[in-house]
Amino acid sequence: xxxxxxxxxxxxxxxxxxxxxxxxxxxxxxxxxxxxxxxxxxxxxxxxxxxxxxxxxxxxxxxxxxxxxxxxxxxxxxxxxxxxxxxxxxxxxxxxxxxxxxxxxxxxxxxxxxxxxxxxxxxxxxxxxxxxxxxxxxxxxxxxxxxxxxxxxxxxxxxxxxxxxxxxxxxxxxxxxxxxxxxxxxxxxxxxxxxxxxxxxxxxxxxxxxxxxxxxxxxxxxxxxxxxxxxxxxxxxxxxxxxxxxxxxxxxxxxxxxxxxxxxxxxxxxxxxxxxxxxxxxxxxxxxxxxxxxxxxxxxxxxxxx
Numbered sequence: 466x467x468x469x470x471x472x473x474x475x476x477x478x479x480x481x482x483x484x485x486x487x488x489x490x491x492x493x494x495x496x497x498x499x500x501x502x503x504x505x506x507x508x509x510x511x512x513x514x515x516x517x518x519x520x521x522x523x524x525x526x527x528x529x530x531x532x533x534x535x536x537x538x539x540x541x542x543x544x545x546x547x548x549x550x551x552x553x554x555x556x557x558x559x560x561x562x563x564x565x566x567x568x569x570x571x572x573x574x575x576x577x578x579x580x581x582x583x584x585x586x587x588x589x590x591x592x593x594x595x596x597x598x599x600x601x602x603x604x605x606x607x608x609x610x611x612x613x614x615x616x617x618x619x620x621x622x623x624x625x626x627x628x629x630x631x632x633x634x635x636x637x638x639x640x641x642x643x644x645x646x647x648x649x650x651x652x653x654x655x656x657x658x659x660x661x662x663x664x665x666x667x668x669x670x671x672x673x674x675x676x677x678x679x680x681x682x683x684x685x686x687x688x689x690x691x692x693x694x695x696x697x698x699x700x701x702x703x704x705x706x707x708x709x710x711x712x713x714x715x716x717x718x719x720x721x722x723x724x725x726x727x728x729x730x731x732x733x734x735x736x737x738x739x740x741x742x743x744x745x746x747x748x749x750x751x752x753x754x755x756x757x758x759x760x761x762x763x764x765x766x767x768x769x770x771x
Contacts, residue, residue: 528561539576548678555593577707581629619644629703695699714752715770
């Protein structure tokens with residue numbers, strides 16, 4: 466139902482939002498047109514590629530994991546590369562994505578995960594309608610249920626996640642992007658939690674377009690950048706944000722994410738109890754001691770995730 470074009474969007478962890486552009490046009494059932502914005506300098510990096518399914522399998526990789534190296538160690542990229550079908554949510558794509566997300570749940574070396582696409586002009590085209598047309602009703606219902614659970618698994622990843630939307634994100638593709646922490650809105654469930662029930666209904670029912678200022682006012686869009694000649698402006702912006710998160714204490718960041726994700730669904734008293742419980746898990750860590758020592762010694766902390 467909905468999609469984004471030439472737009473990098475996410476919701477910042479910090480209380481104060483950093484807005485790059487305020488005059489973007491957002492549409493719930495159309496395109497998003499981004500105005501000109503100053504380009505940021507680009508720093509090259511090296512990546513390590515890993516396939517999660519069997520190396521002996523003849524099945525082509527539609528989702529891959531890149532772990533960045535050097536100064537970007539700790540940042541992982543979830544790369545969607547189903548070129549021929551515009552990253553549509555087919556059976557193989559979904560299975561590979563589920564395997565990859567499952568591996569990230571247990572990988573303490575990853576501090577930030579960036580979801581991106583290598584298909585020009587497309588983040589994710591949503592449902593694979595050619596496959597869906599071949600499914601019986603019961604099979605289609607089961608598959609859609611599996612898609613919902615995949616989005617939940619992405620939302621429950623312990624590390625911060627960022628969606629780099631460098632093109633169309635249609636239907637379930639937008640939902641995938643919006644399951645990430647730094648852009649948590651969209652669909653019939655996540656959108657009302659982000660912009661309010663009445664506004665969400667209006668957007669879904671009418672497919673109306675929102676100006677950039679209105680979208681920012683609603684908390685739907687936090688950053689928008691003009692697409693560049695390489696077609697990866699959103700990815701560059703997302704990587705820059707990941708680099709801001711990377712030096713922070715990984716255990717504290719994960720506990721902060723858990724406290725916010727669980728606390729938003731309950732009353733304030735229960736939320737405060739969840740916060741205390743999460744902080745209690747930070748107290749005995751070496752990273753907390755390092756953070757205090759670094760503050761006293763007026764030096765940057767060196768967190769190790771322990």
